[in-house]
Every structure is written in structure tokens, then in C-alpha cells.
Amino acid sequence: MLSFRTSLGLLLAVVAIAQQPATTTIDDGRPWLENPPQSTPLHRAAAAAFLNQNAVAERALTRIIRDNPGSRDASDAHKLLSRIYVRTGRYRSLLRNFDAWAKAFPNSTDVQTEAEDVQQFRNLPDQSNGP
Numbered sequence: 001m002l003s004f005r006t007s008l009g010l011l012l013a014v015v016a017i018a019q020q021p022a023t024t025t026i027d028d029g030r031p032w033l034e035n036p037p038q039s040t041p042l043h044r045a046a047a048a049a050f051l052n053q054n055a056v057a058e059r060a061l062t063r064i065i066r067d068n069p070g071s072r073d074a075s076d077a078h079k080l081l082s083r084i085y086v087r088t089g090r091y092r093s094l095l096r097n098f099d100a101w102a103k104a105f106p107n108s109t110d111v112q113t114e115a116e117d118v119q120q121f122r123n124l125p126d127q128s129n130g131p
Helices: 004-019 030-034 041-050 054-067 072-087 091-104 109-119
Strands: none
Touching: 041 054, 041 072, 054 072, 072 091, 072 109, 091 109
């Protein structure tokens, strides 16, 4: 049997956790296809990236970065572009994008998290499929 203090402490912890705002992260668009929280250019670009509409997503993400440099959306756009470039074997574009992202957001935890993974693509040629 839990004491009153222990029960009260657990209740307060649960209430505190429940009151924390839900974080929405942009990754590759999956969460935004079924229940988009809002229709913003970033969410539409994430959905296009998930659906392999890479040209559409790339144009939209580049526009977000150009129009809103320094914003959270611009950082998320860089992250999505990096994912597109890795998935499509466009390593030079990946490195250009990552270097621009790191320069624009030097203290970003997303940049720091991705840095090690991206470095393995340095000095690799772009991949190509087809003739």
C-alpha cells in the first residue's frame, strides 16, 4: 500500500507530465499524412518528401530556407533536405546542404546529432541509377 505522500507525489508527477506541451518534430513526413496538425509549407514539403515527390519537396524546402533563414522551419527544412539527399544518393548536395545548415545553426542539437552520420559521405561520389 502506498503512503499518502507517495501517492500525492505520483499524482503530481503525472499531472506535470500531462501538462507539458507535445513536441512536433518534422522528420520524413509520416506523421503529417494522416493527421496534419496544420497545413504549412513545411508540413506539405514533409508529406511530399515521404511520398517521394522529391523535386516538389526540394523546391518547397529551399524556398522555406530562403524566405525564413534562421527560423525553426528553416532548420527543419535543412534536415528534410538532408534526408532526401541521402535517400537519393546525392551526396554532394547533402554536404552542401549540411554545411549551410551547420553554418546557419551552429548550436543546433539536430545539426550536432546529424554531423557524425553526414561525415561518412564526404569524398563519396553521387550515386546514379540508370543510364
